[in-house]
């Protein structure tokens with residue numbers, strides 16, 4: 001299988017490693033606008049070759065777009081002219097604006113995917129061969145993709161040990177706002193709240209598991225997350241509003257010393273873990 005990976009960071013690099021582990025006969029061509037990342041991707045053997053010409057990708061079996069979500073939208077028109085059998089899969093964390101921007105000429109080639117796995121790290125050195133194993137991937141508006149493309153995407157994700165969920169792009173973005181985008185906003189806010197204190201180092205010296213868990217994703221790439229918040233603005237704002245309501249509820253219960261009600265409020269939150 002001839003594969004092209006556009007974006008040789010955490011997601012693209014990990015996908016390359018996973019493909020190499022799973023398939024013997026895979027040849028991987030890489031593309032990245034950061035020269036240093038191209039060098040690292042070759043050194044780490046994520047890719048076999050690098051090209052800075054998207055024309056070189058147009059006859060491959062599979063092209064993976066693993067770049068920030070605005071970059072995906074900007075790059076799609078450049079892929080017009082791919083072979084009719086080529087499958088293009090994007091890994092963007094948002095889906096609605098992306099599916100709306102796919103040029104008609106390549107709509108059948110395109111499969112909109114969101115692997116629900118990742119870390120706060122970025123770049124080729126962050127790539128991990130087992131990032132996708134056992135994780136969920138959401139495929140959106142799959143009926144718009146061609147038969148060959150659907151079949152190949154399903155086969156590869158299944159072969160890599162992933163569980164496939166199907167959803168329309170709008171529903172995906174609403175859910176992603178709650179399960180991923182709003183939590184990232186909270187983590188950035190938490191980190192900034194502590195950093196604003198007079199002596200943040202003294203506070204952070206005491207950090208235990210809870211703070212570390214909640215602030216880990218505040219290390220995530222601002223380049224990537226600014227694009228995500230921008231594309232999913234409406235759903236993100238709704239999720240933040242809902243969260244603010246819950247925080248205010250907690251604030252009022254504490255202010256009014258309603259300890260029993262506070263206890264119930266916390267118990268309701270405990271229930272989340274019965275379905276997680």
Ligand SMILES: NC(=O)C1=CN([C@@H]2O[C@H](COP(=O)(O)OP(=O)(O)OC[C@H]3O[C@@H](n4cnc5c(N)ncnc54)[C@H](O)[C@@H]3O)[C@@H](O)[C@H]2O)C=CC1
Pocket residue numbers: 006007008009010011012031032033034037065066067068069071072075091092093094114115116117118119120121122123124221224228
């Ligand atoms: N980081 C995560 O945990 C997850 C990320 N995603 C999505 O995957 C995509 C990639 O994310 P990561 O791999 O984490 O980012 P990353 O920052 O680790 O890697 C992105 C790579 O793309 C390159 N790049 C950026 N814009 C480009 C462009 N226009 N043309 C060519 N190369 C370009 C960068 O130099 C970098 O090497 C994003 O769309 C993100 O929303 C999806 C699931 C999880």
Ligand SMILES: O=C(O)C(=O)Cc1ccc(O)cc1
Pocket residue numbers: 092093115116117118119120180217
């Ligand atoms: O590091 C974590 O816990 C994440 O939540 C990673 C992540 C980031 C972006 C996504 O679209 C999906 C997963």
